[in-house]
Amino acid sequence: MDSRQQERENLEIELLLEAIFRYYGFDFRDYAPASLRRRIIKARDQEGISTITGLTERLLHNPNYLDRFVQALSVNVTSMFRDPEFFLTFRKKVVPMLRTYPSIQIWNAGCSTGEEAYSLAILLEEEGLYARTRIYATDINEEVLKKAREGIFPLEDMKDYTANYMKAGGEKSFSEYYSANYGNAIMRPGLGKNITFAQHNLVTDGPFNQFQVICCRNVTIYFNKELKNRVHELLYQSLVNFGILGLGSKESIHFTPKQGRYEQVENTISLYRKIG
Amino acid sequence: MDYKLVVVGASLGGFDALTTILENLPGNFKLPIVVVQHRTRDTGDTLRANIQLRSHLLLVEPDDKTEITPGKVYLAPPNYHLLVEKGYFALSIDPPVEYSRPSIDVLFESAAIAFGPALIGVVLTGSNRDGAKGVSLVKEYGGYVIVQDPLTAESKTMPEAALALSQVDRVLPLEEIPLALAELSGTL
Known part of the structure; x- marks a missing residue:
């Protein structure tokens, strides 16, 4: 050409x-x-x-x-417990902090078909925190939100997810969390009860709440630098002091204007604590 | 031609091939090199660290939006596609291409668009067809392509697939590729 x-x-x-x-x-x-x-x-x-x-x-x-x-x-491709070491660190380092809050607000920004929101629900339930947690899982796209609310995923993916779950520190049998039905894995009823799936556009909509945790993983990789920085401003404003920002494993806060406002929770893991 | 970037694709047998190339490139090689080596999803940092032991050039796994700087070797991180924009990297978790993520085709296509005739593409050993389409795009955009001589490849499927689809500039035994790159880059 x-x-x-x-x-x-x-x-x-x-x-x-x-x-x-x-x-x-x-x-x-x-x-x-x-x-x-x-x-x-x-x-x-x-x-x-x-x-x-x-x-x-x-x-x-x-x-x-x-x-x-x-x-x-x-549409972003997603999976359950993607990067298990992220969720393992979440369990070890973020959960103890969350125990100190009487109620926990989490924003899963760019949730796509909901795999990550369900992963967080499973983890928090095992840690005894789910009853006082609300997860706002948002996406620009109403179609993927419909799927996310149904909580039905391809059964063939569960083998990978089970391996991820175990590496992420899960100690139960992962199959307790879904029932298999004609090639589908239907997430256990009740698992989604504290998840609100709602439409939100990171590009055009503003902050809508204050959160202890925001997971926005592998979403801003699809944005150019300027938009990525704008979205980071929005995420920063939506976090409480000492709130936790979770990014994708190869997304770093370092290339954004907010880098001095966070500290990394653990070396090599994309979990950041808002410090100023 | 004033080349600005080298992209390399490797699959089965790629670890040895990449090591051979990098340990024979001079430490003052000035072009950035971007490598897709097919790998399992969670190999952590071991691949990078092991190649680093034998390379004069610094190897890094880029984060999203990392600036492309000369004199470094960038290794595509596991479970992401690595794309090149003008001057920096972009990542994507779009579905695997030719069963691969990272995919050589995806890297080569983006680099061809961003760098056009200033791009050198290299296809090494591998047992699948990833990279063949990428090579044809590098050629379409005016870049230079070297394919490892299939006879010297641990697995010849990938170089053969690239050669079947495109007329490339050089077909070289592995050992001669570092010298060719040094010459093309003006390092020698």
């Missing part, structure tokens, strides 16, 4: 993003360019359209397609 063609592709992507923002209000303009481009090209190919401009036309003239497209651009 020569530089002219590349210039044209960049322009087409810019116009597409501008169109869905101006006409529908969904703002992907500050997403990280490389992964966003991959998702746009994939969506274009799935629709059998040859140009990105063609995709823009379909979006503007066929509102029914919008949901599917927004999902293609925004």
